[in-house]
Amino acid sequence: MFFVASKIFWLLASPLHLLLILLLAGLLLAPRWRPGRALALASAIALALIVFSPASALLIRPLEDRFPQQSEIMPPPKGIIVLGGAVNEQIARARDQVTLNEAAARMTEGAALARLYPQALLVFSGGSGALIDSSAKEADVARLLWRELGVPESQMHFEDHSRNTYENALFTKALVNPQKNETWLLVTSAYHMPRAMGVFRALGMAPEPFPVDYRTQGNATDFRPPGDGARAMMNFETATREWVGLLIYRLTGKTKALFPAP
Structure with missing residues (x-):
């Protein structure tokens, strides 16, 4: 509802x-x-x-x-959680081709981190955001993309039922069952990180934020007419x-x- x-x-x-x-x-x-x-x-x-x-x-x-940009140089994490929202699953299914939107950095950075930390689990969370036809899943497109980018099948895990940020956190927690002594990275757009972190924390998880997909430059240029x-x-x-x-x-x-x- x-x-x-x-x-x-x-x-x-x-x-x-x-x-x-x-x-x-x-x-x-x-x-x-x-x-x-x-x-x-x-x-x-x-x-x-x-x-x-x-x-x-x-x-x-x-x-x-709100959350500072992170370096890729860090102790190896247990896993990398990538939130959906970067995939146009409807066009991808219609055209039979991977189709990403302006938030594509979520997907590419997730794959890059997986290659950097081959022992870490790469978890994608995203079902369908469609109101009417929800049969096309973001997770299916994510699997195809990461496979094409060379991520091993054994490293990838998918949650394909969530439709919003709250369900991302709820279903991902059930999937991976994170322990308190484990380090998990959370990859999503920088503008979305505050809400995402708030939800994961409320559900008892404490991932390390790894913001990507910036829409501003972070300097005085941002305050000029676009x-x-x-x-x-x-x-x-x-x-x-x-x-x-x-x-x-x-x-x-x-x-x-x-x-x-x-």
Whole structure:
């Protein structure tokens, strides 16, 4: 129920969808309702600010900077947990080809860490994020990709039922049964790491964060007007979803902190 509700909520609450709905409503109401013009103008200004200002970087960078970037030089871990979200399983099945999205670094860094630490287990967690047809699984694409990248079959383990971050942690814990004296790495996008760490901790796991897939440069360049409006909008949507997710996960008891920290 939580998964379905979150999908429907975001369909309406997505900044792009919401602002376009308000803009259209304002334009339709303007001839007969004077505030309609103000609504349309405010929506248009908000869209322009997202596209032409550094608003997206200001929103996503605190998420990315929450957990520091890690070096690959460390004591060998027991295992490496890679969270789903980097695979387009529907297109992959339709085209019969590995298809990754902008979060592909989750997958490639997971494979690189597996090659660096051949004794460590490489665990992928991700089923289907589709609301209607959930038969295509991210885990199936992950298996094919890692096999093509040379990861031994015996090193790979897959959890293919989870549909969100909470289920990632819940089902992965059941799969690997981590012990307190073991070191596990958690690989996911830097902006997603606070919520992911919060959930894993709430369920009794304490993995080492290994953030990847940065959307900002981490310097003053981030605060300049973006040169790519489409990417700015995408980053704004991503950051908004993550901040809302942090709030909802805290309110529903899935994390113990509103903004988990190192």
